Amino acid sequence: MKKNRKNTPPALMALFAAAVLSACAGTPPPQWAESLEAAFPNDRYIAVRGASGSRETVKEAALRELSLYFRTQVSSRTELAESYREQDGAASQSLQLEQQTLIQTETELFAVRYTDPWRNPAAGTWEAAAYIDRAEAWTIFEPRLSSRAMPFMALFRAAEGDGEPLRRFFRYKAASASAAALPAYLDFARILHPLRAAAFAPARAATAALPQRINQAKFDASVFIDCPVDLDGGVAAALTSALSAEGLPVTKDRAAASAVCQALVDEGMEKREAGAFYTPALTIVITGRTGAALFSLTLTAPRQSAVNPNIARRRAYTALAGDIQNKFHSEFEKQITAQQTGGNL
DSSP states (O other), rough: OOOOOOOOOOOOHHHHHHHHHHHHHHSSHHHHHOOOHHHHOOTEEEEEEEEEESSGGHHHHHHHHHHHHHHHHHHHHHHHHTTOOSHHHHHHHHHHHHHHHHHHHHHTTTOOEEOEEEETTTEEEEEEEEEEHHHHHHHHHOOOOOOOOOOOOHHHHHHHHHOOOOHHHHHHHHHHHHSSSSHHHHHHHHOOHHHHGGGGGHHHHHHHHHHHHHHHHHTTTTTTEEEEOOOOTTTHHHHHHHHHTTTTTSSSOGGOOOOEEEEEOOOEEEEEEEEEEEEEEEEEEEETTTOOEEEEEEEEEOOOEEEEHHHHHHHHHHHHHHHHHHHHHHHHHHHHHHOOOOOOO
């Protein structure tokens, strides 16, 4: 027997139709699914959307999207980090590692929050939003940024105010070493909280100016070697090599030099019945453009002897050149490092 639809109550028919429509329409999308900006205004939040085939893993997908957002933004905005490194593949790889480490370590400190997962019927996937409160994250990040920016700025300003070219060059080099990861941090800050990151504009300007400052300071810090007593230029050659290894250009034009490296050799020669004996000593003093002593070192080589005086003398100079090679760098570095904290060398 066929059912008579005419006898079905209208109220029951209406309920049945509503149920069918509801099943077809699915759960209405939440506000964030329709517009992340409306739910999480960009001036207050960083928010991204993640999708997954499983409700259990959708928050992990959203967190990956958040990390990808930071990685993409920092990589695209980093303007300096390679410019004061060698422009090669190793430098580029180092920069990428710095960025990845920064993103991983810093974002793990922030409170990442998530929306309730929502099933998107059109895509057939689960979706969720991961978001960070910018102001809350900044309170965590800002002290870490300051701990890097402040020492760099102190070194940079000291270099800017130093009127002695050679000292200024090494101050800029110290500032460069201090700023190793700073450009990536500054870019991260602009992404995290653009308004508050503006307070670090001087540090950004200084890091941008640093490559040119270093190049100019190196050009200005040329050294003339004055070695009146020498044998075949051996001591002068050893000093040229040592100074060049420190990054200092050596010039043969005394008038154009900003510093003079005076090398005084005392051959310490003694004549005995058994032959000639030399106990050579070398005093090195570097004076700057202002006349200030910037570096000093005294070397005494072991006694050299031979029946032939010429052979003994040559051995003495060879010993001095070896002492320069072995001892100059460590003493120079020690005095330069002391200068960074104590003013003059």
